Amino acid sequence: MARPIWTGSITFGLVSVPVAMYSATHDHEVSFHQFEKDSADRIRYKRVNERTGKEVDFDGIVKGADVGGGDYVMLDRDELDSVAPGRSKSLEIDRFVELGDIDPIYYQRTYYLGPGGKDTAKVYGLLRDAMADAGRAAVGTLVMRGKEYLAAVRAENDLLILQTMYFADEVRDPKEEIDGLPRRGAAKKAELAMAQQLIDSMAGKWKPADFRDTYTDRVNDLIKQKKAGKEITAAEPAPEPTNVTDLFEVLKRSVENAQKRRSAPAKKTTAKKKAPAKKATAKKTTAKKKAS
Template structure:
């Protein structure tokens, strides 16, 4: 594919998938057997299987079906785009995040295009703009944004404007701007301040998929599977101020400062009793470390998931023991 513009600037690039899914996929089997279940194309009236060549597409108009042959769709489908024609450049901030769909990496198709590739990436980064274009892939036309991101060019497919649903039509319980006192608004802002954090996606992981993997390992080993704790029942908020105050106290609770946290999350100490000798620290008897060698692989995996050990899904039982032991030291 080639990035092109009306000014005849062209840049051959390769398109690479930027994301992947770690969802665990299952086959359908008949219970108590290893027999796969296959989906079949069956006539709902006769119950007989239908050959692929005998299937046409039908659009339901309400009163009847409009039949469309597969070759008719092929005949009107646009051919695959050889170039990405940039219509213009817009401010990135003007593109609402709801429009973004999938992301692809772009790389120069050959060393001779490295300079123009880098030049376009740097110019987009400095301008804070994205190139808007359309192109065809797999018989579908896409609206896309060409963006500079962390030193490389990325291509983001965008939703068409008429694909974005109106939230006011979709949600019939929107409150609008609820009336709130200055004190309530201040405390809500303090809660946000107390819970402020740096964005680090590595801190978050798909715990359910890890539990599914642990479930599979446990069933392979013939071990008993522990059920998850039931979710806490939601409580009705009677006093908003009291709920905000409690949330701020929890969010700003001190860990190492020894002082009481204020609403902004900072610890404060009292001058009363200053100079008084602090009490001697009590000796804490540490519990004996658990013997990991006696645990099943499923139990070891659970502990590795709790410790957020990288690469645990590919480790053998012995590897899990070594990794967990190293993590203790």
């Protein structure tokens, strides 16, 4: 069983529910080391005093806040922890909101919440069932790893799920970030109708297992090919932008193609697709480690 990454209590009103937090997701990208080009020499990063040039241990480092004029206020870890809110390790609920009222842009990362212990499982179950029946999410704050988080807790099947969230001032205003957004209703009626038809023809149920990180698969294949000195299979280039004058015809052909795919009989076995190859002979460049 996994070890919890945070333990504390959900508090609302006079009720306190001990919980343990577990990671709900993990990344599966390929891990790389860094080398100097055309060599087998590893690149290392060190914490170095810029004045003396000497390496500094992590425990010997403090944080400095720039207060202007080249001056800094130095703070060590204990000083930062002393002002951290929620030192009692509680997730304090401020309110219960409708799930649909939370814009997904505010969500950061997902965690599972389990009961804090066998003797508190009943209280945990009561909160979970009450929230499920109400269809609401609990919104509050907690402190974890030296940082305060806004968080939403919701009931899902047999457990409670917590999602850390951005605070309002951490979400950028798109109008300040993006130029040239077209106004609503500028599209031609025929084009809009055809685009809606294309959306309908491609509609389906959300099935997470239908999607896979094919880029990571390709990177792993690339490593195998280069290790064996084989030819490298390049992916297809990105499609060219659709010309505005051809938009209606492109939409129409897209609808026809989508309808053909839907009417085609399902194949019993799905072969692994490979993009058309752009051949390039790879040299064996597998570096051998130099003896230290």
